[in-house]
Amino acid sequence: xxxxxxxxxxxxSAVAAAGLSVSSxxxxxxxxxxxxxxxxxxxxxVTGNWDPTSHTTLGQLSFESFIFSHLTRSPMQExxxxxxxxxxxxxxxxxDPNTLEFVLRKGVKFHDGKEFTAEDVKATMQYASQSSxxxxxxxxxxxxxxxxxxxxxxxxxxxxxxxxxxYWFVASFLPMLxxxxxxxxxxxxxxxxGTGPFKYIETDGDRNIIRANDDYYGGRxxxxxxxxAYVPDSNTRVLGLLNGQYQIIExxxxxxxxxxxxxxxxxxxxxxxxENKYLHFRCNKPPFDDVRIRQAAxxxxxxxxxxxxxxxxxxxxxxxxxxxxxxxxxxxxxPDFNPELSQKLLADAGxxxxxxxxxLEYITSIGFYAKTKEYGELIAxxxxxxxxxxxxxxxxxxxxxxxxxxxxxxQGPGHMCDVGWITGSPEPDLVLRPNxxxxxxxxxxxxxxxxxxxxDKERNAATPDERIKILQTxxxxxxxxxxxxxxxxxxxxxxxxxxxxxxxxxxPNGPIDLSKAELT
Amino acid sequence: xxxxxxxxxxxxxxxVVIVLLVALLIFTLLRIVPGDPVRIMLGxxxxxxVMEETAKRxxxxxxxxxxxxxxxxxxxxxxxxxxxxxxxxxxxxxxSRGQDTxxxxxxxxxxxxxxxxxxxxxxLAGLGVLFSLIIALPVGIAxxxxxxxxxxxxxxxxxxxxxxxxxxxxxxxxxxxxSAKTGWLPAIGYQGVSYAILPALVLAVELAPVMIRSISxxxxxxxxxxxxxxxxxxxxxxxxxxTHHVLRxxxxxxxxxxxxxxxxxxxxxxxxxxxIFNYPGxxxxxxxxxxxxDFPIIQAVGILACVVLVCINIIVDFAAxxxxxRLQY
Numbered sequence: 001x002x003x004x005x006x007x008x009x010x011x012x013s014a015v016a017a018a019g020l021s022v023s024s025x026x027x028x029x030x031x032x033x034x035x036x037x038x039x040x041x042x043x044x045x046v047t048g049n050w051d052p053t054s055h056t057t058l059g060q061l062s063f064e065s066f067i068f069s070h071l072t073r074s075p076m077q078e079x080x081x082x083x084x085x086x087x088x089x090x091x092x093x094x095x096d097p098n099t100l101e102f103v104l105r106k107g108v109k110f111h112d113g114k115e116f117t118a119e120d121v122k123a124t125m126q127y128a129s130q131s132s133x134x135x136x137x138x139x140x141x142x143x144x145x146x147x148x149x150x151x152x153x154x155x156x157x158x159x160x161x162x163x164x165x166x167y168w169f170v171a172s173f174l175p176m177l178x179x180x181x182x183x184x185x186x187x188x189x190x191x192x193x194g195t196g197p198f199k200y201i202e203t204d205g206d207r208n209i210i211r212a213n214d215d216y217y218g219g220r221x222x223x224x225x226x227x228x229a230y231v232p233d234s235n236t237r238v239l240g241l242l243n244g245q246y247q248i249i250e251x252x253x254x255x256x257x258x259x260x261x262x263x264x265x266x267x268x269x270x271x272x273x274x275e276n277k278y279l280h281f282r283c284n285k286p287p288f289d290d291v292r293i294r295q296a297a298x299x300x301x302x303x304x305x306x307x308x309x310x311x312x313x314x315x316x317x318x319x320x321x322x323x324x325x326x327x328x329x330x331x332x333x334x335p336d337f338n339p340e341l342s343q344k345l346l347a348d349a350g351x352x353x354x355x356x357x358x359x360l361e362y363i364t365s366i367g368f369y370a371k372t373k374e375y376g377e378l379i380a381x382x383x384x385x386x387x388x389x390x391x392x393x394x395x396x397x398x399x400x401x402x403x404x405x406x407x408x409x410x411q412g413p414g415h416m417c418d419v420g421w422i423t424g425s426p427e428p429d430l431v432l433r434p435n436x437x438x439x440x441x442x443x444x445x446x447x448x449x450x451x452x453x454x455x456d457k458e459r460n461a462a463t464p465d466e467r468i469k470i471l472q473t474x475x476x477x478x479x480x481x482x483x484x485x486x487x488x489x490x491x492x493x494x495x496x497x498x499x500x501x502x503x504x505x506x507x508p509n510g511p512i513d514l515s516k517a518e519l520t
Numbered sequence: 521x522x523x524x525x526x527x528x529x530x531x532x533x534x535x536v537v538i539v540l541l542v543a544l545l546i547f548t549l550l551r552i553v554p555g556d557p558v559r560i561m562l563g564x565x566x567x568x569x570v571m572e573e574t575a576k577r578x579x580x581x582x583x584x585x586x587x588x589x590x591x592x593x594x595x596x597x598x599x600x601x602x603x604x605x606x607x608x609x610x611x612x613x614x615x616s617r618g619q620d621t622x623x624x625x626x627x628x629x630x631x632x633x634x635x636x637x638x639x640x641x642x643x644l645a646g647l648g649v650l651f652s653l654i655i656a657l658p659v660g661i662a663x664x665x666x667x668x669x670x671x672x673x674x675x676x677x678x679x680x681x682x683x684x685x686x687x688x689x690x691x692x693x694x695x696x697x698x699s700a701k702t703g704w705l706p707a708i709g710y711q712g713v714s715y716a717i718l719p720a721l722v723l724a725v726e727l728a729p730v731m732i733r734s735i736s737x738x739x740x741x742x743x744x745x746x747x748x749x750x751x752x753x754x755x756x757x758x759x760x761x762x763t764h765h766v767l768r769x770x771x772x773x774x775x776x777x778x779x780x781x782x783x784x785x786x787x788x789x790x791x792x793x794x795x796i797f798n799y800p801g802x803x804x805x806x807x808x809x810x811x812x813x814d815f816p817i818i819q820a821v822g823i824l825a826c827v828v829l830v831c832i833n834i835i836v837d838f839a840a841x842x843x844x845x846r847l848q849y
Contacts, residue, residue, distance in 0.1 A: 048606065056563045134563065205636075205800050207709075229709070232808065235692060236798045240708040242700035398813050399554035408568035 035224045036519045038501070040512065041231040041240055043251040046208060050192040050200075051185065052175045053133040058510055061424060062250075063228050065511035066210055067111070068175030068194035071102055071121070074426050076324045076508045078272055081426045084169070088116065088176055088195065097462045098158035100167055104151040108217045110178045111199045118147040123179035125155065125167075137434060138173065138423070140166035140459070165464055166429070169326060173425035197221045197515035206230040222518045241266055241496050247519065248501065248512065252494035254313040254370055260496050269495040272315055274324045274509045275422035276431075277369065279379065280404075280485040282415050284445035287349075287357055294483045296345035297416075298335035300386040306375045306488055313370040314489040320436075320479050322490045324508045326426040327471040331480045342386045354387020361414035363393045365400035369491070372418055390416075406445050417443055420491060424509040428471065429459060436484055446484035454478045527838060535830035539823060543595075546822040547588050550815050551580075557604045557813040578604075591819070600630035600820040605812045630820045633805060641794070641801035644716050645786050648723030649778075655724060656731035663732065664739025664770070665762065675736055679729035687789060691722045691796035708798050719797040723789050727782055734777045738770040745769075772840050779836030787825050 044059020052064050071089040089102040108116040122145035129139045141162055146154040157164045176195060181188040192200045197218060198210035208228040212221045229246070231237045238256050240246035242263070252260065252268070261268045281288035281297070288294050307314055317323055318334035343353065351357050360383075364376040373394050380390040393414065395403060404419055406412040423430035434440045437455050438447040454475040461467035479485075495506055500520045505513035558575045559566075575581050579590065594601060606628040663675035698718055699707035707718050742748070743766060751761045794803035802821060809817035 134566070231708075231798050232811070233795060233798070236708060236796060239692065239695045239700060240798070243695065243703070243707055245706065245708050395554065396811075398560060398811060402554060402556040402559045405559065406568065408572055 036222065037225040037227060038223050038247045038514065038517075038519055039227040039229055039240075039245060041229050041237040041246040041249040043232065043234065043237070044510075045206070045230045045232075046228075048203070049189050051188045052177070052192075053128045053135045054189070056135050056138070058422065059230065061509075062511045063208060064175055064192065064194075065196070065507070066198040066226060066228070066514065067192045067196045067200055068177070069108075069196045070174060070176060071104075071171040074169060074172035075505070076274065076426055078323055081324055081328060082169075082326045084172060087172070089171070092171070094165060094168075094463075095154065097163045097165070098156060100155040100157075100164035101148070102153050102155075102171070104153070105217060106151055108195050109215050110193055110195055111213060112178065112180075112193050114178055114180060116176070116178075116195050117150045118153045119150075119179045120176060121145060121153045122147055123182040124174065124177045127177070127182045128174055137440075138425075138430060139170055140429065143167065162459060163462065165461075165467070166427075166459060168464065169425045169427035170430075173423075173427070198226055201225075216515070218515055221515050223514055226514060238496065241498065244498070246498075248495065248497040248504065250495055250510070250512075252496055254311055254494065257312060257494040257496075265499055267497050267499050267501065269493075269497070269504075269506055270312060271493050271495075271506050271508055272322065272324055273422060273491045273493045274322045274424070274426075275420045275491040276317065276320070276322050277314075277418065277420045277488045277491055278435075278485045279488055280417045280419055280435075280444040281483070282412060282417075282445055283441075283484045284410060284447065285415075287351070287360075288415060290349050291482055292345045292349040293351070293357075294486075295335060296342045296349070296386065297383060297388065298483050298486045299338040299342035299345065300383050300388065301379055301486065301488075302337035302382060303488060304337070305378060305382070309375050309378060310371055310489065313492050313494075315492055317487070317490040320476055320485075320487050321428045321431050322508075324426070324490075325428050325431070327428045327468050327476075329472045329476065331472075331476045333477065334480050335483060335486065339386060346387060351387070354389065357387070357389060359389045359391055360416060361391050361393055362416040362418070363395060363400065363403050363414040364418035365397055366394050368397045368400065369418075369420055375488075376418060404443050406442065410445060412443065412445070419443055422491075422509055424507070424511070429455075432475070432479075436479055441484070444484040446482070448482055448484070451478055451482060451484070524838070527841070528834070531834045531837070535827075535834060538830055539826050540592075542826040543592070543819070543823050544588060546819055547591065548584055550813075550818060551584055551587070557815060560812055561604055595823070598631070600634070601816040602627040602629055603633060603809075603814055603817055605809075605814045606633065606817075630816045633817065634802060634820060634824065637800060637802045637805045640710060640716075640799065641790055641803060643713070644720055644723065644794070644799060644801055645790060647716050647720035648727060648786065648789070649782065651720055651724035652727035652731055655728040656735060659728075660732040660735025661739055661767070663736035665743070667736075667740040667743070672736065675732050679732045682725050683729040685725055687722050687726050687792050688796060690725055691719070691793060694718050694722060695797070710800050715797075715799070719793045719799050722793050722796075723786065726789050727785060730777065730781055730785070731774070734773055735770065738773040739766060742766045742770045769844075772843055775836050775840055775843075779832045783829055783832045787829070 042059055042062065044057065044062065046060040046063050047055045047057055049055065052068065069088050071087060072092065073085040073087040075083060075085065077083065088105055088108060090105050091103045093101055095101050102121065104116070104118060104121065110116060125143055125145050127133070128135065129141060129143050130136060131142070141157070141160050144156040144159065146156060148154055155164050155167055157166070177188065178193055181193055195217070197213055197216045198221065199213050201209045201211050206229060210226050210228065212224050214220050231240065234251060234253055234256065237246065237249040238252065238260065241249045257268055257270065260266050281294045283289055283294070303316070307316055318330045319328050321328055346352060346354055362376060362380055364372045366373045376392050376394065380392045383390045403413050404417045421431050421435060432455055434442050435444065436446055436451055438452050441447065454470070458467050458470040458475045461470055493506065493508065497504060501517060502520060503517040507513065558571045558580065562571060562574060579587055604627070659675050659678060662671040666672055695707040695718065698704050705718050706715050709715060747765060748761055751765060790801060790803035791807055793799070794801045795807045798804065805817060806821045809821070
């Protein structure tokens with residue numbers, strides 16, 4: 001078994017060469033030529049479970065928008081947040097406060113060939129609104145759906161104690177599933193089957209491939225194929241756009257947006273988002289269990305300085321929902337920068353000049369939202385000027401996500417948290433209830449019967465006109481008075497795309513509509 | 521034969537202890553650092569009670585030694601478990617999945633994920649080493665043969681420049697210059713071998729300085745050995761002495777270098793380079809797993825990396841001993 005050195009080195013080289021040649025099957029994967037393929041570099045991953053009611057993941061919500069349609073369409077444009085357009089429903093009306101009727105489009109088919117009818121609406125709505133579904137928090141509550149005829153449905157909510165108008169905006173957010181799939185959850189999880197402009201083809205690593213739906217009721221898309229690729233690093237997304245591998249990229253950093261705006265080969269898009277950024281106070285522990293301390297902190301913060309730091313990435317707003325949401329108003333009397341008032345409130349609370357206050361931990365993230373660390377430092381300094389002793393904890397996203405939500409004992413670490421809240425419908429309750437209703441209050445932990453009462457009052461209003469009046473004159477002002485959280489500004493989304501992309505529509509909550517887009 | 525048996529038995533038993541210690545370290549650290557995988561799995565809307573229930577179901581609330589023992593037993597049976605985050609379809613990273621759909625059948629097997637990504641990383645690592653050898657061999661040998669003269673100084677300056685370039689920056693510059701500006705090479709993702717060239721060049725730039733230094737020092741010191749003078753006295757040509765004796769003897773430190781430093785640097789470099797280039801290898805799998813606190817993947821890749829390092833070291837030591845029987849490891 002003795003080997004000479006020459007034999008040994010010879011064998012080693014052969015093994016190394018064989019090792020390299022093993023990789024050769026990796027070559028030669030080419031995509032078909034002549035097809036109009038758009039590669040969309042997404043910042044959000046998908047879960048791989050294709051049941052839309054099984055998750056609350058942003059990346060998957062965006063992906064689903066290519067495949068599934070909704071009863072109505074909310075473009076959510078600035079100044080026209082309440083605009084609703086027909087989609088799978090051609091008309092809708094409130095029959096009475098607890099009954100909402102939708103008349104459905106005829107001749108629509110699911111990707112598996114089944115015709116879309118009222119039974120699909122009934123199955124979808126009754127399934128998605130079950131409180132046991134993981135995404136149930138998006139929907140107002142259980143609902144009974146009556147099939148009037150194959151193309152007319154009525155939503156009844158009387159039994160569940162809330163008005164049917166709560167589904168007015170949510171109808172443009174809930175993806176319509178096939179009743180056949182709802183009856184067979186395993187199939188529902190395995191592949192997405194909708195009525196939308198693109199059909200799901202396959203998943204290849206972190207790339208999900210969809211193709212144009214020839215039978216789409218809005219007309220076959222001009223783009224043949226979309227590759228929805230998960231690319232976590234924003235620099236990689238930008239470089240992929242610059243070298244032509246990607247045609248659309250999501251979530252640019254503000255600096256990247258400014259750089260790309262000067263590049264003649266790409267087009268950039270800046271759009272207000274449905275997301276506001278909040279400074280949440282932990283209201284269920286000292287010192288922020290005292291409303292005066294919360295108010296003092298709000299009056300210590302000069303939001304103009306934060307906006308100057310954020311540049312293009314933020315838009316001023318003084319409300320608990322974004323201007324893209326129904327009911328938005330700049331709340332009269334929203335806490336402004338007022339150091340004198342801040343000092344007075346601190347003194348009234350027994351902490352003159354901040355003396356006696358404990359060290360306050362302010363939890364924020366890095367690498368998830370734009371400039372959180374930078375404006376976190378600014379806020380900490382501004383609070384420090386009024387006597388607050390603030391320690392800023394900057395966490396990477398996974399640690400931050402664990403830290404911000406309250407635990408089983410109702411408490412969460414730290415005293416303040418920086419969090420945004422983005423939702424895909426003009427419906428304001430999708431923001432208000434998870435954050436400030438004492439039954440949820442996922443982060444701030446506020447437990448205030450007066451806030452609960454004004455939240456219930458706006459939800460139970462008989463008509464949209466009455467509801468918007470309550471929202472703007474009672475609900476928002478009450479939250480602004482109690483400040484369980486301080487809304488800092490409204491966030492802005494940045495996208496980049498190749499200059500030969502035309503007709504792309506960017507929804508303010510993330511999804512991108514390519515049904516009318518062209519790749520020239 | 522007895523020597524080989526003794527060598528492998530001794531070194532393998534040492535290796536098993538090292539791997540066990542590293543596995544315990546990774547396992548414990550993951551459970552101590554902040555970031556609860558259950559929050560990422562189930563999403564922001566999940567109630568704390570459901571989170572606790574899921575964590576218990578996954579065994580994450582058991583004492584760490586108990587969890588480690590259970591995990592080891594599983595690994596011994598060849599099962600690295602299932603990803604917390606990635607779906608059985610294998611294509612996705614991400615969480616916020618419903619608690620009632622969170623079952624084993626719906627999650628990707630870690631062994632399969634590693635099997636799918638490993639060939640890409642092997643290709644990249646192989647090309648990286650190849651490119652670095654193409655740079656380092658001529659430069660290093662020339663420097664060693666001309667110690668103190670201009671080739672030596674050129675090698676020193678070149679190594680100093682290359683070692684100072686951070687791979688994160690270099691990756692971005694390479695993509696900008698060789699892909700975005702000139703269109704010479706594709707850069708992001710993987711659709712064929714050409715996609716591995718730019719990331720491999722970044723790896724090569726990282727590896728080459730270490731190789732150049734090792735080769736030049738080794739060649740120069742061998743030239744000072746007695747056997748060179750003896751060879752000249754016996755009438756051997758300088759060319760023959762260098763090609764048949766000096767280079768062969770100088771290859772022993774290079775082998776050690778390959779085993780200890782190069783594989784270690786490759787493992788580290790792959791993570792960064794694959795992330796920048798969105799290259800679908802084991803490094804990108806690992807980085808995403810760290811972001812998502814996907815414990816089973818992090819543990820398996822960590823253990824695998826440790827096993828690779830231990831095995832490479834054993835093989836390199838054996839090879840060195842085979843080349844020069846005077847060496848004992």
